[in-house]
Amino acid sequence: MNNRMELRFDALAENEAFSRMVISAFLVQVNPTMSVVSEVRTAVSEAVTNAIVHGYAGTTGTVVLRAQIEGNQAVIEVEDYGCGIADVQKAMQPFYTSHPEQERTGIGFSLMQSFMDGVSVTSSPGSGTLVRMTKRLEA
Amino acid sequence: MLESRRTGDRLCVHLSGEIDHCVAASLRGEIESLLRDPTVKSLWLDFSDVTFMDSSGVGMIIGRYKTMKARGGSVHACGLHPPVDRLFHLAGLHRIIAIAGGDTEHE
Numbered sequence: 001m002n003n004r005m006e007l008r009f010d011a012l013a014e015n016e017a018f019s020r021m022v023i024s025a026f027l028v029q030v031n032p033t034m035s036v037v038s039e040v041r042t043a044v045s046e047a048v049t050n051a052i053v054h055g056y057a058g059t060t061g062t063v064v065l066r067a068q069i070e071g072n073q074a075v076i077e078v079e080d081y082g083c084g085i086a087d088v089q090k091a092m093q094p095f096y097t098s099h100p101e102q103e104r105t106g107i108g109f110s111l112m113q114s115f116m117d118g119v120s121v122t123s124s125p126g127s128g129t130l131v132r133m134t135k136r137l138e139a
Numbered sequence: 140m141l142e143s144r145r146t147g148d149r150l151c152v153h154l155s156g157e158i159d160h161c162v163a164a165s166l167r168g169e170i171e172s173l174l175r176d177p178t179v180k181s182l183w184l185d186f187s188d189v190t191f192m193d194s195s196g197v198g199m200i201i202g203r204y205k206t207m208k209a210r211g212g213s214v215h216a217c218g219l220h221p222p223v224d225r226l227f228h229l230a231g232l233h234r235i236i237a238i239a240g241g242d243t244e245h246e
């Protein structure tokens with residue numbers, strides 16, 4: 001089965017739960033295991049939270065969640081048009097955070113990498129960040 | 140969403156629902172206000188009704204660990220479902236937080 005969806009929503013913390021519901025509902029069509037759904041939900045939650053907390057840092061903006069099922073693989077993208085990341089490699093280091101005072105742990109990218117099969121980040125300061133993740137849907 | 144119960148110097152906090160960035164901020168405020176009482180020496184967090192948690196929840200737990208550590212107290216967690224338990228291990232929380240099986244009612 002091949003299928004695609006795209007969802008655009010405001011960069012509000014309330015939409016984090018909404019984005020998790022949408023990705024779960026989209027994946028259910030291909031009958032994934034509970035553990036796959038749980039892993040994808042967590043990875044999407046981390047990416048969407050990054051877009052809201054870091055990409056827009058409390059300002060308004062749009063977050064885009066795209067998902068595509070291609071055979072036995074899901075490709076999921078989370079994009080924002082916020083401030084971007086100057087040094088992606090540094091941002092992806094475990095426990096690095098630009099906001100320690102907000103109790104950010106700096107493990108968001110590490111969790112995305114643990115839970116997904118592939119994670120790539122494209123960012124340019126001033127124009128936004130695109131996180132692209134892939135996940136095999138069958139063991 | 141949170142319910143709490145005090146027994147001696149122990150404060151048990153029953154968490155429920157999904158703990159993400161949106162929810163963690165309010166939990167942080169609610170638990171910190173309960174911890175203003177300096178006679179609380181051990182904080183028990185019951186996760187048995189927590190259906191989802193991400194790194195924002197981890198940050199909230201580490202924050203409360205720091206509060207308790209500063210007064211020579213401790214933090215305990217119980218009722219972890221497999222996805223939350225896995226997150227605890229990936230984040231290294233099991234190294235600073237004592238994890239018990241079951242819920243606080245049976246400890």
